[in-house]
Amino acid sequence: MSSTGADVVVIGAGMVGAACAYYAARAGLAVTVVDRGGVAGGTTGAGEGNILFSDKPPGPELALARHSGRLWHELGDDLGGERIELERKGGLVVAASAAEHTALRAFAAGQRAAGVEVLEVPAEALPEHEPHLARDLAGGMYYPQDMQVQPMLAAAHLLRAAGVPVLTGTTVTGLRRGAAGAIRGVVTDRGVLSTTAVVNAAGVWAAEIAGLAGVGLPVLPRRGFVLVTEALPPLIRHKVYAAGYVANVGRSSEGLEVSPVVEGTRAGTVLIGSTRERVGFDGTVSLSALRQLAAGAVRLFPVLATVSVIRAYRGFRPYSPDHLPMIGADPRVPGLFHASGHEGAGIGLAPATGHAVAALLTGRAPQVDLRPFAPERHDVHV
Template identity: 80%
Template sequence: MDAPDQFMTMPGTDVVVIGAGMVGAACAYYAARAGLTVTVVDRGGVAAGTTGAGEGNILVSDKPPGPELALARHSAELWRELGDTLGGARIELEHKGGLVVATSAAELATLRTFAAGQRAAGVEAYDVAADALPDYEPHLATDLAGGVHYPQDMQVQPMLAAALLLRASRVRVLTGTRVVGLPRDPAGAVQAVATDRGLLPTRMVVNAGGVWAGEVAALAGVALPILPRRGFVLVTEALPALIRHKVYAAGYVANVERSSADLQVSPVIEGTRAGPVLIGSTRERVGFEPTFSLRALRGLAAEAVRLFPVLGSVSAIRAYRGFRPYSPDHLPMIGADPRVPGLHHATGHEGAGIGLAPATGHAVAALLAGHPPQVDLRSFAPERHDVHL
């Protein structure tokens, strides 16, 4: 068989979305709803990267007042709409709520101050006294100081959601297709996407490449400081329903915001409809090192048993790992890139990509269609790091 001719021209399209994960699928969905023709290109398969290694968090509980919380609140509204459109049961969208717990009086004071700021920004957050925690989670450890209940937190099966969103979009999807260039016209604007299967003429490109978004940007001559941040999840044997909410320790928020490359472990524990309990989360910057870290997995198990002693007699049947697209200031990069006309970015969400995907896609689609987005994107401006190649 002859090698593919990367200079063969394929049918053109208004927009090419690079990346078929949850963020790319949302960008394609809302762009198609805006009346644009869309082609999605991915080097692997649908949800084959970070999306396929995620827990499906849709959280407002972990975000301080500010631009990311505003994005999360809009996204939560859109997720509820998508539940109606795609079928909540089909994508396993669960309105389970979150419970954040503190292990000490000092940690509880910090947590409640954090929650008070969120309430002022419109988040539903309810203080829970230590003696009331069993009403929410009967199997929690009995020596916890208290917590905060966030009824707006949700959960989704991310691979199902991404696949069904692309199906609902009715867009062209080219999987197993590597982007090798972003040709530009004499004025510097994008005019096509070159792939190893041929050339896709277009005037608008969305870089939703996740941990590979920096490589995509480099093809256009600009740099995005996106780095992979590795994380592990433990999966238990199937169990009767033990855990009602998404439960995590108050230190989780601090670990998300830390910039250290070292291993950080903070328990995030939840049940699933199928029965297994998912136990996350770890964070460390080790490049794309694929090795499974026994230290990280032991840390997860120990933290889970600390919060739920009943898990001490439960077997872990497997573990999986993925790489989150890490941004140095912990904010995603969303919007048009003024350095390259026609190029847009939707990346850098780290572990919040599933939750923030609908609002990200909605905002990017508005820009592509020439309309102002509903959410202020200035804090997410891709050029804020001002890095050129």
């Protein structure tokens, strides 16, 4: 690859990078996407495709999620909901005890005040939503706006619709800066891309890319496992998870945290998550984590006790210390923009992230306040 140019180079061909490329191209910019692997080869390809409102308390992330939800509906129309397996299935959060149900009510009240649709489900009504749920649960909350998408299909179709060059198998080795420190190009192992704008959508490797520009970005990998069952007749109607999942999302401990999340797919398989642990990039399969996932799923759906698991996979979520993504221009390096640190919410938040970054790239005001997501807020130095 000889030296070529683009208005914007997006580093990362996962869901967030694809969304940034899509909206930037729609805004009239010449975009090139670079990824050292393949499309959706990182966190995106190891995700469940969550588009959730149910796990987010009132605040900046929920505001971003609500904007993203509207954009997902538009993308379903533009890309074809069937093509990307976009399912408006709703989410059901269940409580094992009266105390958990009370806590869910309080959490839902805050979300409802922020504009989220949520309906309380008493214990006796749970079988109407999920006939195979355990019968000793205390109740739950139903979120009709929760959705699911096939993340690899969504990223691929977004990039195709963007109509931009996608350079896979291409490693970024440097970022060129001019005399005043502004971005002037992206150096890869296949040549140089001249540009004045770089979007760092490298997921768990975002800190590495930021370091090439001489700035710090506290994005770390957080490992998670998912079990996949054999194909089954229609069994689970919604995304169903235990009340403890919300607490696990917001914790910062390094140790293993497990909370069951169970949902069906169009292929008939059932996906079972979710674990979180900070172990760096250690990809070792943890049998203890897998056993806990299986036990948690059977606790919610006893019918799964006799079902075979056909495979397990793991991924690394891009974790930030305050659990909010890094979105926006980096004031330390003119021309450098960040779109990373979404942890397990990257699929759901990708459209709003890409939409906001495209607005910044073209000098427009984003539709969501990005100040809580300012990349420099942790003031990390390298």
